[in-house]
Amino acid sequence: MNETNQPNRETASRPREGGIAARAMAARGGPQRANYFDGLNEEQRLAVETTEGPVLVLAGAGTGKTRVLTTRIAHILSLGRAYPSQILAVTFTNKAAREMKNRIGLLVGGEVEGMPWLGTFHSIGVKILRRHAELVGLKSNFTILDTDDQIRLMKQLIQAANLDDKRWPARAFAQLVDGWKNKALTPKDIPEGDARAFANGKGRELYQAYQDRLKSLNAADFGDLLMHPIAILRAHPDVLADYHRRFRYILVDEYQDTNVAQYMWLRLLAQRTEARDGARDRGEDAIRPLVLRQAQDEGAMSASDLDPPKDTAATSNKLPHPEPVEGRGSQAQTPSPAEGHRGDSSSERVRDPRGGPAPQRAVRPASDNKVNICCVGDDDQSIYGWRGAEVDNILRFDKDFPGAAVIRLERNYRSTAHILGAASTLIAHNEDRLGKTLFTDHSHPDHEKVEVHAGWDSEEEARAIGEEIEQLQRKSHKLNDMAILVRASFQMREFEDRFVTLGLNYRVIGGPRFYERQEIRDAMAYFRSTVQPADDLAFERILNTPKRGLGDAAIRLLHDHARARAIPLMAAAAEIAATEELKPKPRKSLQEVVANFHRWSELLTSMKHTDLAEMILEESGYTEMWQNDRSAEAPGRLENLKELIRSMDLYDSLPGFLEHVALVMDAEQNAELDAVSIMTLHSAKGLEFETVFLPGWEEGLFPHQRALDEGGRSGLEEERRLAYVGITRGKKRVKIWFVSNRRIHGLWQSTIPSRFLDELPEAHVEVMEPSASYGGYGASGMGAYGASRWDRNAFSAGSYQTPGWRRAQAAQGATTAPDT
Template identity: 65%
Template structure:
């Protein structure tokens, strides 16, 4: 096989005739001097870390527990290989999962040994970016020109829709997005069309899955295009069908390093195994860094088995365990280690703190329902804030995104700044904005912005031209868009199909507006979302995000029941949306457990530890024991995000799909070690949780239930009020879906009208915005000129006179 000048240029050692430094010469003596004296970059490493850095030859698995400095080990190892002249930069293959991680690695290596070294590392990057480089050089061998295009998700789905239609199938019955998810899953497992199991091929379009996959790949070749899955599967095919190309890369890469090995899928595993193969008698210099206990992405194709069988794939491999944790206190680490020890599929390690500090035990608290959970956590955060803990160092980690809404609402009431990590705030999510637009038009038919948002959502065949016509008619007649749409639907100006769709929509809004007078607004919201086809749109959507979007819509409908009118609810939402803080403002972080991996906080709250939610029922139903173990790994990840304080919450009642259900404590709670856990005293959180609320059967009661929550000597006014309100707060004693009672006050009072006790010009204080002067008053809503935050509109119950 011939090699281009470009190949030779970026690989100085490719030529076997390159001379080694002369023995005893200047270069050799300089090298020896550098190696013999302890390098600066090795200073500060603990014995296990240094062993991992200096073990450069042969296969090595570094089992790096949470907070044990794995990134430092990986970057220092590369720096050591370069500084000790074991390889040129172009001979090191270093693979990460994200571009951000690759950039960070380059910066760290540069800081250790000089930036000029990392400039010559063309093979440091993500699996996909390295796959692109390989295919640009040798793509013609698998039917690709070097200028091939990489399709994004939208282009991919558009192409699949064409393939489905060309096969004579109904693309509504067999959505392109569903086929895209299937094919992506097959490619993650390294399966070409002829390798798909028959049972899976029959799962789409009555057995035509294999045929459509084949047709899709043929269309890609015609377009000289690839999708992201092809960047690895085509490389694997290239290596298998052209051993000379594979051998050239095997010779090129003297050292292979892989980050987050526990998250690799089958295709990535095959790609790495091929590159790491060596002739019999030789050992590959491959180093994989990962943590089997943090493998939490099985739902997107990750295979924890890849890291578990490392020593089988590379006989004689050395395994180094990094167990010295620099992040968390002793109690947190002991609790997390005991929890994860219940998993059977793991290599095993036990984290211990780098210092002797045990810190506070992990706190386990129970409550009556999710409203109390959010209220209690909010109050505890305020206490922590008064103790001097920064809000930036506080996080709430939830199992499912729908849990966030309760906390967001509570924090708005408290004036507590927060940010949602890994996604928009609840009311900023696409599906919630769409649903709110339907409700806004029902409440106010003149709301043109809301009508424009959903006039063609879901798809009704109303394109840009039709919408432009509605706009023109509305302007010429000086009427709202909905009224203009109704008039146009009664004329011949638009095509019959669009006229019918527009007329149906206008008539629906008229009927829904009439129903406002006599239908409970939560029930009406369900009717609107069902009859508009919006719920069905997400039910038919086969993307991984669709189930979460449906859960969020159900949570939105649940939330409506807490307000006495649709108008009151929409006004509340407007106030929520107006509480955006600046990027630099301190704020509590709210995120899912999956989004939290790699992050750390001084204080972590873990709400929702209940059976069915955590472990999630879907994981148990779809994956059985493997699903349970991945859920337990997710719990371990959550606990190890905490540096100093970790609090686990479970409640006895949670509203699921609009109905209150009794819930059982998560089995993970009884996996925790009693010596490192403290049960929250009832007065600490004002909770209603405890014995007798979870019933018997199923998983059974937790040992943390065995106390009567009101059987205590506390006699504070708040405690007595909670005790007297206990029965009234019981969701099972509520009738109807009216506003809930919270400490004797209707929640709805914060958003409905009424006369304010304040007057224009009065000076007031707001917990978030500080001091200000009232500019105008509208009912119980005040427009205030704040001294530091500018003009804001707030409900009067959020301020106090000075």
């Protein structure tokens, strides 16, 4: 959420954003409070000032949507339309919620502390659930299970059902349940096909058993934090009416990313009697379409299941008094806006729903039936369909809320005209969109066009991008301002390997770096113990991996012996293995481990290091451990081990490889390190960089074949939206790459350029001429095509002469140098 559209203020002595000084200035009615409109363009101001009725703000990338949301809340409060406690503001992440709160604090000061209903879907869901937990069979002090607890519980249930938990892993079932809950499907609602797809047709039974077990434990998982409130609001109209009175204004960020459950939750809170009746007059229920189309065909749900509940006297008896707003002692309920309204003046005060005397500022009453909901989003950036997001939610907003105002924010403050032109032309090929065209007021003839590069293979792609990054760095561009955005995570390894070779600092966003993955760290520990038997940390890591019957007691014995004799842990293991202190089975295992490392160490000088590395993983049983593992992650881990062995080819010894990796990886421990960011396109949403590299624009990879196979046209359109997101991350430079041969999971495959390339406008794109044309060869012959200048000399354990190696040494020295 990095918007550059900020008010023009003097920054020399500006207080820290969201800090005490900034909030105090806002609270005293200083210049910040009076000028919250400063810097808004015409469209942004319209979005802020249109406070009444349903509003959809279509905010394109880099158009200042966060500024609009926060200023809109400040405007509502300044006009006296609501108390802070009467505003529901929903975001998707805790980080976004904190940013929103800080920005509102700058504008309205301490009033932001009176906004208990500003948070994520789940944080607000849990507040509602704790207030009414008994209505779904829980106590108010219920426990929220994390993913590990959830999987452990599911594993118990799978085993209790006499099912093979290797064939039917709990993690896979957890993903199924999460998907069902994202669609707001209870056990009785899931389609029969889904129910039969797991555990020999026991999917529904296990789901119900899981929900029953959660209730008996007085627990809920994250999906329940929305599922249970939906059930409460639908089954208890008096509770729903209370929240209708409580929330005068509802604001939602990133509306295009909402799933079915979030949509239903919001619609229930935003619905009023008038709106529901209007929906029926149009022949459609507000909630039905998304749910029924998933379950009705399978006979799991009927249309009547979605009808709103009838008012009954019984339900009102179950409603507890609502809890007071945090920090207040009063338990008074939020009154109807009519309460406290005197005379005909629309500006008469109402009683503060939090208790206490009425404030000096007037709060204007509003109609019970008026739907004051503002959803901010961008249908062109809906890219999370694979995890349940429904782009239809934003596309049907004007149908859900007839008469809604639709305001488009198209003025971009981030990117150049060429980048915006390329992105807008590309996304215009989508049919299911509301439509907008981004533009900028700051175009310049010197701005670079979007570049398209062709390469022979993925290795050359990584080499060329690495060299271009080095060239930019020599021109004083920071690595922190550069990013490589890939469609699939397996693409990262080529760049990680290349950057390790060059000594370029990098960070992986949204997941562990290649050399930080569990299986890679284990393998590296085996190699380190072979090269340096005194490396106790490495030896301890793999001593019982795979399982060798060496429990905690045996390992404590080794540590005690090593400390007493002041010797390395491996030497202590050799001495202990020669005694009778361990039982026969662990003693034999320990003897084999020590003998293996002794033999591998002797082969360091006589055997090719890549062959030795493969032998170590085979003879230790580590490769076999993952081959026998039936989890979904095992194949990927095995492939990563193969990639690790292949990455050693650039080095002529195992010690040299280990030393180089250790040096480059250690440099990144500095949090202030200048480093290139590598991430997937999905992880890049909301971020921006001066220079963006987009490799892998080939058919089958981007658009991804699985998206095309499973989603058809809608899958293709989501892939195109993903391409749009990637291009609009760039501020000054965007460089797209495609190759004719790519190594995918260890196998070389021929590829063809992505269809998206032909959808880019020629006016904003420059096709770059490589040293040899796509699919051809350089003037120096086949072997020279794509060769990097750093590859002319082989790496040696004793002599690293590349600029990247010297750079890494310098970084290491800077990191460890004492303060002066």
